Amino acid sequence: MGKKNLCGLTSDEISDFIGPDRYSAAHAVAISNSIYKKRISDIEQISKIPRRLKEELMTIAVCGIYMPLASEVSADKTVKYLFRTEAGQEFETVYIPDNKRNTVCVSTQSGCRMGCSFCETGRYGFRGDLSAGEIVNQLLSIPDAEKVTHVVFMGMGEPMDNLENVVKACRIITAEWGLAISPRNVTVSTVGILPRVEQFLQRSDCNLTLSLFSPFPEERKKNIPLEYQYPVRTIIDVMKNYKVKKKRRLSIAYVMVSDLNDSDSHLEGIKSLVKGSSVRVNLVPYNPVANDQKIASSEERMQFFKHSLVVAGISASIRKSRGTDISAACGLLAIR
Numbered sequence: 001m002g003k004k005n006l007c008g009l010t011s012d013e014i015s016d017f018i019g020p021d022r023y024s025a026a027h028a029v030a031i032s033n034s035i036y037k038k039r040i041s042d043i044e045q046i047s048k049i050p051r052r053l054k055e056e057l058m059t060i061a062v063c064g065i066y067m068p069l070a071s072e073v074s075a076d077k078t079v080k081y082l083f084r085t086e087a088g089q090e091f092e093t094v095y096i097p098d099n100k101r102n103t104v105c106v107s108t109q110s111g112c113r114m115g116c117s118f119c120e121t122g123r124y125g126f127r128g129d130l131s132a133g134e135i136v137n138q139l140l141s142i143p144d145a146e147k148v149t150h151v152v153f154m155g156m157g158e159p160m161d162n163l164e165n166v167v168k169a170c171r172i173i174t175a176e177w178g179l180a181i182s183p184r185n186v187t188v189s190t191v192g193i194l195p196r197v198e199q200f201l202q203r204s205d206c207n208l209t210l211s212l213f214s215p216f217p218e219e220r221k222k223n224i225p226l227e228y229q230y231p232v233r234t235i236i237d238v239m240k241n242y243k244v245k246k247k248r249r250l251s252i253a254y255v256m257v258s259d260l261n262d263s264d265s266h267l268e269g270i271k272s273l274v275k276g277s278s279v280r281v282n283l284v285p286y287n288p289v290a291n292d293q294k295i296a297s298s299e300e301r302m303q304f305f306k307h308s309l310v311v312a313g314i315s316a317s318i319r320k321s322r323g324t325d326i327s328a329a330c331g332l333l334a335i336r
């Protein structure tokens with residue numbers, strides 16, 4: 001049998017693994033701090049545990065931190081990394097530096113089975129789920145790991161399709177014994193698997209963003225097939241009725257395509273979906289996928305949408321596209 005990966009275990013699980021009757025909870029926390037805060041990849045280097053425990057661990061476990069296989073740097077300094085799971089499936093991670101805010105966009109699956117029309121990952125198809133350790137490792141192993149301030153689950157995969165590992169990864173990322181990143185700085189995206197969205201809202205404090213694409217069901221079905229199963233209005237109702245606590249952010253991501261979903265009627269449709277709630281709208285320029293004639297809405301049109309939403313009392317912002325030249329921007333991850 002292979003050795004156990006410690007990366008991906010909670011502090012309690014580490015405690016169970018080393019034997020709570022033989023070692024204290026403080027030893028488990030010392031191990032989790034070494035892995036998640038100091039990013040130690042060699043058990044020998046773990047501090048504040050007895051020599052005997054180190055020797056025992058070395059025979060049955062590894063830290064489980066492994067480096068990316070390759071990287072590519074964009075003109076805007078965004079970096080895309082290629083990883084491979086233990087099972088041999090590839091996935092990508094994007095590091096987005098922006099003054100004091102440095103974000104890692106993590107993948108939750110190799111590929112994706114949701115088949116959204118505006119996304120290269122959907123075309124790549126589904127290859128497999130990532131474990132909690134494989135999700136967290138994306139934050140620990142990149143060269144700029146210590147500068148990371150924000151995490152978005154917007155890389156390859158639909159996070160709600162791998163809920164257990166995503167909830168566990170969120171816990172490790174936000175826990176004091178883990179990476180200790182505030183849940184306010186962690187955002188998980190979804191196209192809306194309704195029962196899983198409800199579970200996520202109950203089980204995690206991290207932010208949630210729903211990818212809308214169109215406020216009109218028939219049009220959304222053509223672009224996000226999951227709309228057939230879980231109508232977006234029902235999901236937004238769940239988000240609206242959820243009692244938001246401690247500044248948790250619930251939002252909608254609206255990818256804007258010129259002459260497709262940026263008409264005045266689309267704008268009114270978005271307003272009617274979210275009005276009277278604390279759900280925010282994040283407008284995202286479309287990044288054209290291969291062999292596609294569609295283009296992003298103009299800057300002016302996006303500003304008009306933002307302004308109209310704000311005037312209607314809805315919080316709205318425009319997200320910049322980063323790493324487009326290396327296919328690292330939203331919707332472009334597909335292992336090239």
Ligand code: SF4
Pocket residue numbers: 112113114115116119120121122123155156157158191211331
């Ligand atoms: S947009 Fe998200 S859910 Fe849809 S295919 Fe792409 S990765 Fe999957």
